[in-house]
Amino acid sequence: MIRQSAYYRLLRQLIDTPPGLLWRKVGRHLKQSVQHTWARLETRLGRAGLSNRAFCRSVTTPDFLAHMRTRRQHHFFIGPAARTEVVATLRAICPQTADAIIAAADQSCDHIFDLLGSGPVHLGASIDWHVDFKTGHRWDPTAFYLDLTSAPFPGGYDIKVPWELSRGQHLVWLGQAYWLTADEKYAQEFVGQITDWIEHNPPRRGVNWVCTMDVAIRAVNWLWSYHFFTESSSLTDKFRLAFFKSLLIHGRHIFNNLEYSETLTNNHYLSNIVGLVYLGLLLPEFKEAEKWRTFGLVELEREMVKQVYPDGVDFEASTAYHRLVTEMFLSTTLLAQLNGHNFSSAYRQRLERMLEFILHLTKPDGTVPLLGDNDNGRLHRLQVWNDSPREWRDFRYLLAVAAPLFDRLDFAQAAGDQWADAIWFWGAQANTWQNQAAAVQLEPHRSAAFPDAGVYILRSDDFYVAVDAGQNGQNNNGGHAHNDVLSFELSALGYNWIIDPGTYVYTADYSLRNQFRATAAHNTVIVDGQEQNRFDKHLLFKMPADAAPRVLTWDSNPAYDLLIAEHYGYNRLPKPVTHRRTFYLDKQNRFCWLQDELLGVGRHQFEGIFRLAGAVQIDPWQTGFIWRQDTSALLLVSCPFRRKIAPDMETFRDWAAPGYGAKTAQSVIRALVTGPAPVVLDWLICPVRAQAQPYPSPDQIQQWQNRVEHILARVEATQPQ
Template structure:
């Protein structure tokens, strides 16, 4: 943030307070470094056993075993996945299936072969935009989300090899990542997610862990270190927090409850008390009254929903409750996820996407990154909502492991539902029986900061009869390739109008999570069949205002763009498996499975077909085609879609 912007946003007293706090934190870090190097970490957790009430335990085993016996295909996939984990095979952030060495390289990005040296975490350089290293790779594998696979297979088969692998990986990670001296001790968010997954693993392998006193002590001591690290390194430095801070808080809630019976040290009591209070507060700061999230990313909305939901479910099992208002807002967050789900079970990936999850309970190797409805089955049981259960009916394992019940709703037929708007979240959805059109129109994320936002104002996604035709391009990578990062968040990559290469909202090419609010998009009209909106991102650059009108009818989708004061290009990025038949400069036929669309320009302009890229998950760009509609000597253009099933 530039000096002028700092003084504009904060008072002098606030700035001085922040500077003092920063200095204080640095001094504390140097003292911590000195003591860790000289004395190491000393806290005795011998013979400690957690007493919290968890989602599953020995009393659940018969029910779990019966479920998998009654669902042999799911059982087969669970064991197949667990055996792949035994072989250290992973898909990690866009990679092909990679087999890591017997001793997993915990501090290495295997894509670029870059290794982060084990030094004090505050001295580690995480990002160098001049190389292609991606720190998210070691962070991702060190979240241990693959442990749920091992735990499920252990309960199904009783085979000790799954515990042996869990013990080996955990011990090796602890030895290879000394407390505060590794790249995997640099991001409190990942420390929190790792703690949550280790605690779930404890309750999968409770019996053999309790029989192995030496490993149990080592495991518990590391978990306590996780809590201490998070509490000392809370990601709350900015005025407006995000999913990182929520992950800190949820990690502390899990750890506070896990260590609630530990009497030798009282730090964990502070963790629980603080994180409960803060999570309650953040629910209403980060999530709007309409249920949308202020990071304006549908993928991150799924992550924060998981964070709030699992934390609430665990605390309630232990007789600690959030407020009724918290619960009601969480229900609205699930309504949002339901309402953005298409009839094919996927959702548009608006804004940034890094495939972030808290827990991956089912289909570890094959889960769809653009299917955001994985908590809806569980939410259906909790909130007693049949519509949630229907939209989440495919996710039976989530219900089994977290609630002890199974969502047996057999009706998996999804419908588009009615048109709905989320003005606080800047998303509008025009729907009828056949058409699903998502429209982005609203403020940038974090109330104008633009952290996870893209230049996608008035961009659309179009799905006809369950088939995706025009889609959001998603995200390739973040810091591993800043040029690709900027390409995927640029105006010309989205299904909207670009003008003279200008951006709707300017950003510095190396400030990868900042974007200056200039578009100030607003919805002018919205009802069951119509949308009208405009943005002002080009106005100060070239005097242009972009206005877009959309109308859906039976069998026809009409879109009209008005470029007030200039000329430009309308972009439409195609789903990769859409077949394209170019007929003339004014007519194009698109076909996907049994659905056919005719794109017909009704006035002016002409169509050009170009090659482009999309990424349906982090780090996995795919080739596709893009339709560009060039405006010729006119400021207005209309075209319609007709479909035949």
């Protein structure tokens, strides 16, 4: 694809923008330009900081430090009075988590960090906050923040590494370890790292002021961690003054650098709001606190409508970003309600639906499919995971946190053993809710449809299929979407079998970024080697909406689940092709029938891709393959009985990314057909307990195919012509 020039894209954007919206955007950009010019001048003259005298004029309390020493935190989740109860609850129901927190805090004291797939890295006696420690690339710490950028094409280093470190999420582990052990070394390390960060990151200089989202998340984590140390003797008046001055600077920076656009706001802008609400609620002594708080609470309501579909799914076409956005909304909602704010019923209902989506999305093993992008994004990390990769795929802790808020016993039960986060929000109430959930037997999860997002869950006991039949997200900007239309994940018998490969990286490697979001990286069909949605290899966060998927049939009943959907991403070819895919889950006989119809004219090459979970043994079986994990097996069989079309099938090795920055080997099955359209391919996917049940015979498979085709014929007869 020929890359369009930046000038051409800008011209098209101007032509396509309505006049009223255009003038609002021009006005905002002019205002920002003036603000940034003034900020650059102030920074150059050394006036970006905040003197003690100026700080005193910015607070409402005459003797601020004395006030902060004695102030009792009745409006936060944790405080000195709750320490004994919280520690006892954590040790009672999550003893391994307590040990893991202490171990992680000790590593933080030793300046050993494991971020974004780096593995444990020792950063030395003095932390360099401006370096991508995975590659060694360093940003100029004296540069004006607007002059610093991520890696240009083709990549080579990752700006997310210093950003992630400076989010300070590990500081919360220091606070938790302090509560668990009463060891002052954790308070001293907290003071030391914050002091060092402030010294080496003056306002508006360096990489850690570039992204307002990270400034806001840092403020939230500083506030969380501070509340563990309020009674520590290690927090001197000198430290407190520097700490709160920096938080005031953080708040002003967020408010003056909002990641807002008239045409599109996303998780970045939401994080800005969250940071302002946290600062506005927890530091009411700041004269600007009321402005931040009022603005943020109003914008939370607005962004809930803009960023979350009516069915409760985040609009960015990514399950990982749904998790991040849910975490931000949920945490801030709980804090605001604790401080007496009442949200609208519409806001609360949509937030509850966000949790319901997680409830239904969760697989039998407690993880979720990684649809779309995943950058390991979190607001705060209140527990340390013994199984590190699982942190990026297990969202059940959010159900535990939300259960008391919405009085949902099903949330509590679905949370399983993920109660560590909830303890820091609810204290002993978390234990009560966990016990109540364990004492009742609720109905098992059922199949579910989320039509606004285009996500469908076909389920029967431990047989689970998740299908992505949705748009590109972000109002078709596609910033975090992948070419995964009609792709799916499948689990059965307690194992994941067919999975999405994940994301791996963003600007660190443009080629790998594009490889992991390409059609060939997903469990769908490729036509003539083309992408479902075309994208420019230089524009890593944009994917035009060519595919325009449409769901034709969704029928879920006690006997079966049936989903029929199609997309039009290949209609742009000289000889157009429509890909229609049918999923039929038979709940009695426990098989999934997959039918691919490639409707069109002309000769084409069709590739069907099936990406397998990690440690599987693959062997040929009849007209397909069988792969095994322990004593269980899954059959993938091509069924050419009616069509007389048998694809050429092969296996090869490729990469999967269980989390951002980490990749592991993955087995892939490719089925290839070259010939004239239309082409219909039928697949049987059948889980088998290797020792306990026989494999289906060819006659049995034909009987199942007859049943499927009978149902499909009946459905087709009811469709309008």
